Amino acid sequence: xxxxxxxxxxxxxxxxxxxxxxxxxxxxxxxxxxxxxxxxxxxxxxxxxxxxxxxxxxxxxxxxxxxxxxxxxxxxxxxxxxxxxxxxxxxxxxxxxxxxxxxxxxxxxxxx
Amino acid sequence: xxxxxxxxxxxxxxxxxxxxxxxxxxxxxxxxxxxxxxxxxxxxxxxxxxxxxxxxxxxxxxxxxxxxxxxxxxxxxxxxxxxxxxxxxxxxxxxxxxxxxxxxxxxxxxxxx
Numbered sequence: 042x043x044x045x046x047x048x049x050x051x052x053x054x055x056x057x058x059x060x061x062x063x064x065x066x067x068x069x070x071x072x073x074x075x076x077x078x079x080x081x082x083x084x085x086x087x088x089x090x091x092x093x094x095x096x097x098x099x100x101x102x103x104x105x106x107x108x109x110x111x112x113x114x115x116x117x118x119x120x121x122x123x124x125x126x127x128x129x130x131x132x133x134x135x136x137x138x139x140x141x142x143x144x145x146x147x148x149x150x151x152x153x
Numbered sequence: 154x155x156x157x158x159x160x161x162x163x164x165x166x167x168x169x170x171x172x173x174x175x176x177x178x179x180x181x182x183x184x185x186x187x188x189x190x191x192x193x194x195x196x197x198x199x200x201x202x203x204x205x206x207x208x209x210x211x212x213x214x215x216x217x218x219x220x221x222x223x224x225x226x227x228x229x230x231x232x233x234x235x236x237x238x239x240x241x242x243x244x245x246x247x248x249x250x251x252x253x254x255x256x257x258x259x260x261x262x263x264x265x266x
Contacts, residue, residue, distance in 0.1 A: 072253065141186075141253055143195045145195075
């Protein structure tokens with residue numbers, strides 16, 4: 042079964058707007074990661090947040106983690122057409138070290 | 154970019170035939186993984202390896218076997234392909250120093266008729 046569940050499944054916004062995607066998971070984790078997948082390509086790692094961190098930034102990306110709610114969010118600010126992709130959260134459950142479990146992803150479309 | 158090569162990139166085969174997908178890495182990473190990606194299911198772990206000749210099952214391992222005789226190569230075999238194994242297969246690698254960060258190959262699209 043999936044550990045992570047992304048919400049929404051699809052998101053369409055205008056260029057320049059902010060995009061927020063959410064991820065919920067079921068069990069305790071070591072860390073949570075976000076990946077991006079362009080159509081027809083492999084996944085690319087974006088950012089990792091450890092279980093003892095609450096927020097992390099990387100360029101236009103901001104990730105939050107709430108372990109009490111078992112949820113995370115990915116915010117992309119000032120979106121660009123090139124941000125159009127699918128975004129996946131992945132969790133590294135404590136009992137499954139080095140085995141990432143992925144959610145189903147959010148399909149983000151940035152309209153020019 | 155991490156040096157990961159998957160082959161073949163595309164394959165069409167018939168039900169009941171054996172199929173082997175190959176993942177080759179040039180990063181000398183310890184961990185290697187095979188995932189399948191299907192609409193509505195995201196990525197699901199098939200098998201993974203934590204060293205030469207050390208492998209373990211993932212979430213959807215039935216109908217698949219793997220082998221890793223060298224650090225750089227991880228083979229995924231479908232002994233008798235079925236239509237339900239039509240999917241896009243991704244290989245991924247992870248190093249010792251990484252905190253589980255995966256580097257993915259470009260995928261192998263398999264169609265079983």
